[in-house]
Amino acid sequence: MQDVLNATTLGSIYLLFALGMALVWGTIGILNFAHGATFMFAAFIGHLVTARVELPLLGVIAVAVLVGALISVLTQLLAFQPILKRAKNRHAAELRILIAGIGVAAIPLAIAQRQTRSTPFGLRSSYSPQVYEVFGLRITTTAIIIIVLGLVIGIGMTLWLRRSRHGLALRALGVDAETSAGMGVNRTTLAFGTMAVAGGLAGLAGALLTLQLGAIAPETGDQLIIKAFAIIVLGGLGSMAGTVIGAYVLAGAETLVLVMNWGTWVDAVSFGLIFLILLARPQGLLGRKEVRRT
Amino acid sequence: MNRGRMRTNVLAGLAVAAVFTTAACGGNDGGDNGGASGDNGDGGIAETITIAQVQDQTGPVSYAGVGAKEGAELAIEEINEEGFLGDGVTIEMEELDTGGEIERAASEMNKAMADPNVSAIIGPTQSQQAATVAPLVGRGEVPTVFTQAGSEGVVVNDWTFRATPPMESYYEPALDYLEEQGAETVSVLYNATFPTFALLGEDDVPAMAEERGLEVVQSLAVQMTTQDFAGQSQQIARENPDAVVMLLIAPQSVTAMKQLGTAGYEGQVSATSVQAAGNIAAAGDAANGLIYPVPYSTAMEAEGSVAFTEAFEEKFGKDANPYNADGYDAMWWIARAIEASGDSSREGIREGLEQVASEGYSGAMGDVTFEGNDARVPGALVRWEDGAETLVQ
Structure with missing residues (x-):
């Protein structure tokens, strides 16, 4: 049972990180490879702030969320939006957006590496995690927060996208941006709003993951972004519920490999499993097969 | 999968590869050094x-x-x-x-x-x-x-x-110390994709332990990308060895120290010189008591x-x-x-x-x-x- 609990915690960490990326990719169609750098830099700014002023947990989270949202909006304003405006069509913009995301990511990474010399950095907070032992299972308050927030935000976002008017508008953009714009959906406003939410989620993940792990390094975001990418593809692009399931499937596979003490095979087995699933369901676990009229 | 989505995924795959190969900016302030002598081999000392x-x-x-x-x-x-x-x-x-x-x-x-x-x-x-x-x-x-x-x-x-x-040439004092403290069982937690740690964790530490009568009861290998050590920490806490030899890179060490404590492990942990230079500082109180051999320390006399x-x-x-x-x-x-x-x-x-x-x-x-x-x-x-x-x- 402890291993199940560990897998749930790890899955929730992946989920918090992947949610923002999945939201942006699945709705406004932007595969944002600066998401990892946003996550890291939000935590890094939190580190700089808390090195001077000790903050409570909510204060640390607020700083990281605001910084994450700001970076994400700036990325949209200065990089993605100009590319979308100049591109002849959406397909032409895709590759440029990918490269722009990687380029944008290099800037905060270089700043953090230079400032920290790539040594780990943490967050100073008056919050002190407690360890609970229930029926022989050990869990920290930080892990509980991560699990609860991951599930609440993941499920909440799924329902919001399915049932609210704004959610419907966002999903419409993901299906056909031109047609939905013609029906009154303001793509630019929604894009900025979506990027702000995604950046805020990256910041939230940055703060909570740093508190959970004790410290992260400037390169931590790069490692997570590969896993997030796999989770989104596994779950099915455009399906937030799929992202939730994908995160826990990946974490479960990794934990299983660890329990078997095949630690160096974690990535090979986990990604191999994803590959097998995608062979059977190319659209992902909850992705829908699209029908295109000819 | 339609062609547009397939195209997106292919591009995304390319981007994944690109992320791995993106270089950080670097500096080079080499300058003119007139009068210098690199390979003239004239037998003198250049200015x-x-x-x-x-x-x-x-x-x-x-x-x-x-x-x-x-x-x-x-x-x-x-x-x-x-x-x-x-x-x-x-x-x-x-x-x-x-x-x-x-x-x-x-x-x-x-x-x-x-x-x-x-x-x-x-x-x-x-x-x-x-x-x-x-x-x-x-x-x-x-x-x-x-x-x-x-x-x-x-x-x-x-x-x-x-x-x-090489790290293995000055690691023996750590095992000597564990032996002196009466340790009989040791777990090894190591980064198997880092060549120095792979060598130390798979060959040198087990050999050093055997020489001193210490039993290696666990050997847990992780990857360079491993970030969460909750599972390994729980496994170690369940085995409850007298000591843990931890051979991890800097950010991994911080997390492992914190999570070993959270898992309830209270034995001695021995790490490496990677923890020097304040690299373990972010672990806070969880790192207190950690020992590691170093080739140099400000405490050396x-x-x-x-x-x-x-x-x-x-x-x-x-x-x-x-x-x-x-x-x-x-x-x-x-x-x-x-x-x-x-x-x-x-x-x-x-x-x-x-x-x-x-x-x-x-x-x-x-x-x-x-x-x-x-x-x-x-x-x-x-x-x-x-x-x-x-x-x-």
Whole structure:
């Protein structure tokens, strides 16, 4: 049972990180490879702030969320939006957006590496995690927060996208941006709003993951972004519920490999499993097969 | 899957590959060094001697390269100010950033070797980079002193030297300490994709433990990408060995120390010199009591170590760390080599490095001896307590 609990915690960490990326990719169609750098830099700014002023947990989270949202909006304003405006069509913009995301990511990474010399950095907070032992299972308050927030935000976002008017508008953009714009959906406003939410989620993940792990390094975001990418593809692009399931499937596979003490095979087995699933369901676990009229 | 979505996924795959290969920005402030003599082989000492430092100034292990740079700068200042190589003779250093990438390390090494003004090179700190460029060094015939780079395949020909002793050569005091404390069982938690730790975790530590009658009850391998250690920590806590030998890179060590505590493990943890330079500080109180052997510590009392510690603190206003000591000793080794051979050409420096190595020297890391071209030091076992290192032995 402890291993199940560990897998749930790890899955929730992946989920918090992947949610923002999945939201942006699945709705406004932007595969944002600066998401990892946003996550890291939000935590890094939190580190700089808390090195001077000790903050409570909510204060640390607020700083990281605001910084994450700001970076994400700036990325949209200065990089993605100009590319979308100049591109002849959406397909032409895709590759440029990918490269722009990687380029944008290099800037905060270089700043953090230079400032920290790539040594780990943490967050100073008056919050002190407690360890609970229930029926022989050990869990920290930080892990509980991560699990609860991951599930609440993941499920909440799924329902919001399915049932609210704004959610419907966002999903419409993901299906056909031109047609939905013609029906009154303001793509630019929604894009900025979506990027702000995604950046805020990256910041939230940055703060909570740093508190959970004790410290992260400037390169931590790069490692997570590969896993997030796999989770989104596994779950099915455009399906937030799929992202939730994908995160826990990946974490479960990794934990299983660890329990078997095949630690160096974690990535090979986990990604191999994803590959097998995608062979059977190319659209992902909850992705829908699209029908295109000819 | 429609063509548009497939196209998106193909592009995304390309982007994944690109993320792995994206280089961080790097600096190169090499300058003109007129009058310098790199490979003229005329048997004299040039007025200006250029040493290239080809190490990570950016990237995930930049703390080692930047640390070595600071140590080397201090050494150059001392060498030039005291006229160690004669009146008017100065050493200059040209920095070339390897950016944490093997291919960039090879490229920058080729650039340095092709520059006739470069007399010697301080080579990459990462084992993979160093092992890649070591054969190039042999073909290019440029004396190269590596720092860190503790794996096999680095000191492989007459032109390769290593100023930092391999970790396994000074790890025994940690096992001695565990034995003295009455430990009987040990778990090994190691990063199997980091060559130095793989060697130590799979071969050296089990052998050292066996020699001392310690039983290795667990051996848990992780990858470079492992970030969460909750599962491994729980496994260790369940086994409850008397001690844990933890061979992990800097951010992993912080997390593992925190999560071992959370899992309820209360035994002794022994780590590596990677935890020096304050790399474990982010673990806070969870790191208290951690022990690790180091080739250099500010707590060391050898004459050369104390002199270096004080000079570094005066120049940079902060405590020195083992990476600073690496660069300092490497640069002084090169200077001593030039003095010994009376020749600042590449061949002269190579001969001088061998000569100095045969005699040993006293440096920041204490009394340094050599096995061939490879440094050996007694090292020191230190304990991390409330943000500072203290000598255990």
